[in-house]
Amino acid sequence: MKKNILIVPGDGIGQEVTAVGKKVLDKIAEKYGHEFTYDEALIGHAAIEATGNPLPDESLEKMKKSDAVLFGAVGHPKYDNDPSAKVRPEQGLLKMRKELGLYANLRPIKLFDELLGASSIKPEILKGADILFFRELTGDIYFGEKGRKDNGDTAFDIAQYSRFEVERIARKAFEAAMTRGKKLCSVDKANVIETSRLWREVVQQVAKEYPEVTVEHQFVDATAMLLIKDPKRFDVVVTANLFGDILTDEASQIAGSMGMLASASIGDGTGVYEPIHGSAHDITGKGVANPMASVLSAALLLDISFGLKQESEDVINAVDQVLKAGFRTGDIADSSTPKDKILGTDAIGEEILKRL
Numbered sequence: 001m002k003k004n005i006l007i008v009p010g011d012g013i014g015q016e017v018t019a020v021g022k023k024v025l026d027k028i029a030e031k032y033g034h035e036f037t038y039d040e041a042l043i044g045h046a047a048i049e050a051t052g053n054p055l056p057d058e059s060l061e062k063m064k065k066s067d068a069v070l071f072g073a074v075g076h077p078k079y080d081n082d083p084s085a086k087v088r089p090e091q092g093l094l095k096m097r098k099e100l101g102l103y104a105n106l107r108p109i110k111l112f113d114e115l116l117g118a119s120s121i122k123p124e125i126l127k128g129a130d131i132l133f134f135r136e137l138t139g140d141i142y143f144g145e146k147g148r149k150d151n152g153d154t155a156f157d158i159a160q161y162s163r164f165e166v167e168r169i170a171r172k173a174f175e176a177a178m179t180r181g182k183k184l185c186s187v188d189k190a191n192v193i194e195t196s197r198l199w200r201e202v203v204q205q206v207a208k209e210y211p212e213v214t215v216e217h218q219f220v221d222a223t224a225m226l227l228i229k230d231p232k233r234f235d236v237v238v239t240a241n242l243f244g245d246i247l248t249d250e251a252s253q254i255a256g257s258m259g260m261l262a263s264a265s266i267g268d269g270t271g272v273y274e275p276i277h278g279s280a281h282d283i284t285g286k287g288v289a290n291p292m293a294s295v296l297s298a299a300l301l302l303d304i305s306f307g308l309k310q311e312s313e314d315v316i317n318a319v320d321q322v323l324k325a326g327f328r329t330g331d332i333a334d335s336s337t338p339k340d341k342i343l344g345t346d347a348i349g350e351e352i353l354k355r356l
């Protein structure tokens with residue numbers, strides 16, 4: 001198979017972890033006789049520094065032309081500490097999602113058995129948890145009108161959803177539920193928020209097309225509690241952009257660490273595959289970032305964008321084997337991990353490559 005993959009490392013540890021993700025794709029190409037060609041593009045702080053623009057047109061064009069994008073993360077402390085900055089790295093990320101029509105963000109939350117001890121949740125509650133989140137990605141409060149009034153003393157962000165936007169993400173989630181445990185939980189705040197009432201109405205309507213799927217509706221506050229209390233009760237979860245952003249970070253603790261969680265953003269055109277974590281400036285340049293989320297994002301890329309299921313499983317198995325051999329990065333190590341088994345970004349990447 002011949003494919004063009006665009007590598008978009010972005011900022012901070014994004015650079016370090018996508019380098020490992022790319023090596024894994026290379027290894028898969030070599031092993032299975034595929035021909036993957038690569039290009040790189042700038043986004044975020046790195047793009048602002050080079051061009052003044054968090055998503056230059058050239059990067060966007062490259063994204064649109066490629067068969068899939070392996071993305072890192074954006075963000076820089078300079079902007080986090082300066083809310084008045086007009087040009088921000090995250091604008092590049094939001095524009096990429098909007099321009100590529102990436103309305104569905106898939107986040108599989110699955111705990112590798114070896115990491116049962118790495119989570120702050122009790123192992124007996126966690127074991128067997130396997131959740132697939134569908135976070136809507138191009139609507140909600142993130143993309144509505146925002147601004148200040150009263151001389152800047154009042155701020156507003158408008159949350160907005162159309163029937164069409166809810167329907168298409170709901171359908172994707174129902175389709176996925178049909179291939180899994182046939183259970184779908186739709187999360188909203190329909191007791192208070194009008195966009196949530198439309199959300200629930202549309203999900204109930206779409207549910208009629210999938211009579212085999214058992215549907216439940218939960219409020220977001222209750223879901224936050226249930227994810228920790230009983231994560232095994234969930235199969236597929238579908239929710240709006242803001243709720244999904246928060247709940248999936250919470251759910252990352254089910255998988256042991258943010259460094260283990262991959263995501264796929266899909267829609268009308270090129271798919272973008274990225275870890276759920278950010279640019280993690282507290283550990284940037286130290287060579288300790290966990291690259292597994294990027295490696296598992298590469299596995300999602302192979303599966304979803306290229307239909308290469310076996311290759312994708314091969315990558316997931318290699319990660320599993322590395323964990324079984326006892327190797328850890330600092331974020332997933334615990335007090336029982338021997339010092340010589342705690343590896344840095346590149347060294348654990350090499351262990352994954354060896355097993356491929």
Ligand code: NAD
Nearest residue numbers: 073074075076080258259277278279280282283289290331
């Ligand atoms: P973060 O995800 O970057 O880091 C949160 C914590 O998790 C940090 O302590 C970090 O060291 C740790 N961590 C994250 N990924 C790790 C990995 N692979 N290995 C080991 N430890 C890891 O979130 P934050 O600190 O809230 O934000 C930092 C910057 O990232 C901000 O500028 C924020 O805007 C940006 N951000 C970007 C994205 C994205 O690009 N998709 C997502 C979230 C945050």
